[in-house]
Amino acid sequence: MEKKKGATSRYTRWICEQIKETCIRHGGRPGGSASALGAMHDMMEIGRELSDTAELHPFKMHPEAFASSFLLSAFFDVIGVNFFLLFCFYPYPVLSFLSAVSFFISISVLVFEFFLYLPFTDFLYPGRKSHNLLLTKRARGTSRRKIILVGHCDSAYEMPYMNKLPRFLLIPLIIGAITGKLFSLTVGIALPFAEGSGISPLVFGGLECFFLLFFVPFLFFVNFDGVTHGANDNLTGCYLGLSILKELTDLGQRLEQTDLCCLVTDGEESGLRGAFAFAKEKREELSDGNTVVIAIDTIHSPSELMIYDRGINFTQKNGDRAKRLIEAAGYSLGIKIPKAPFYPGATDAEAFSRFGIEATAICAVSHGVCDYYHSLSDTHLNLSEPGIEFVRKILISAIKIYDSGEGV
Numbered sequence: 001m002e003k004k005k006g007a008t009s010r011y012t013r014w015i016c017e018q019i020k021e022t023c024i025r026h027g028g029r030p031g032g033s034a035s036a037l038g039a040m041h042d043m044m045e046i047g048r049e050l051s052d053t054a055e056l057h058p059f060k061m062h063p064e065a066f067a068s069s070f071l072l073s074a075f076f077d078v079i080g081v082n083f084f085l086l087f088c089f090y091p092y093p094v095l096s097f098l099s100a101v102s103f104f105i106s107i108s109v110l111v112f113e114f115f116l117y118l119p120f121t122d123f124l125y126p127g128r129k130s131h132n133l134l135l136t137k138r139a140r141g142t143s144r145r146k147i148i149l150v151g152h153c154d155s156a157y158e159m160p161y162m163n164k165l166p167r168f169l170l171i172p173l174i175i176g177a178i179t180g181k182l183f184s185l186t187v188g189i190a191l192p193f194a195e196g197s198g199i200s201p202l203v204f205g206g207l208e209c210f211f212l213l214f215f216v217p218f219l220f221f222v223n224f225d226g227v228t229h230g231a232n233d234n235l236t237g238c239y240l241g242l243s244i245l246k247e248l249t250d251l252g253q254r255l256e257q258t259d260l261c262c263l264v265t266d267g268e269e270s271g272l273r274g275a276f277a278f279a280k281e282k283r284e285e286l287s288d289g290n291t292v293v294i295a296i297d298t299i300h301s302p303s304e305l306m307i308y309d310r311g312i313n314f315t316q317k318n319g320d321r322a323k324r325l326i327e328a329a330g331y332s333l334g335i336k337i338p339k340a341p342f343y344p345g346a347t348d349a350e351a352f353s354r355f356g357i358e359a360t361a362i363c364a365v366s367h368g369v370c371d372y373y374h375s376l377s378d379t380h381l382n383l384s385e386p387g388i389e390f391v392r393k394i395l396i397s398a399i400k401i402y403d404s405g406e407g408v
Helices: 005-026 034-050 064-089 093-115 160-164 167-194 201-220 231-250 273-286 320-332 349-354 385-404
Strands: 053-061 128-137 145-152 223-227 258-265 291-299 305-308 359-364
Touching (some): 005 231, 005 385, 093 167, 145 385, 160 167, 231 258, 231 291, 258 273, 258 385, 273 291, 273 349, 291 320, 291 349, 305 320, 320 359
Antiparallel strands (some): 053 128, 305 359
């Protein structure tokens, strides 16, 4: 593949044109929706001309479960406070224990759904059939390894606090809610045993009412009436992978000993459901030590480019070889790509890592307030061509290094 500025810029413009067309044709694309499937079918049609095989891998998911976990958790918080207030005036121990149960459910929903990305409440929501798209361009010679570039075609529901509430307020809101849940759970369990100690339940009732200031906002954390266009998050990741297939095809080239794959997942915004389904289906094939997965997600600001060495709220470690590959690609271009610090959330890479498949993620997204992350402003008018071009160069370099067998 050539790395001339003109050729790369041409493909960057192609990416932006495709993103614009997808946004206009399909608009917002929540996981498992007809619009997400329509966008995937368009990518499949493009991919047929650029790859040797184009395969749809069906799976079933419950797309509303993950985003609804914020609302469901907050709902049980409010119920728990009300049970405890009833206990303050009618001191039946069962009311205090019902309060504790409510907070236990609230914490469980948050821990399993959001903190660990496990399908804890999926059974409560309708199931839908969805698909992942795998495009494969085989090596010129004997295939010795495989590299998979992953992007997700679904887009997020708007989360207004993420782009309207300053970070110095958002973090205290999260900490206050977690503190309130743990405090209220403890009080609900312990207070009935303190009868006759002179401790007034009204004091604790007042404190739980205070924590409503942190609980109630999470009833409105997700705007289910607003679905983003997902131009940056994450049509950039989808079309960056396709653009490299396109460049190879236009130049009549193939990698020498590496199969180049582009995987387009659905349900990333629903808790990585598509990536989990694909990784589970292919874990024996992809955990052979000859496969590297690179998730590309939300490519906007070049100054925010980072390697996501850990994810799923820092609970899941990604692959060291995959990380070193991206670092080596950066060094080849004269830059040091930093590792991302702690952040709340995940990328598709962690779904592969959880199944023992070598994976990492590269993103160029601000961890502070911005207008292109889970925002209705995430449209084709809000793209960053310099960021897209910068990441294209890094990916091309990484692919070349991997194909050469150096450092793998």
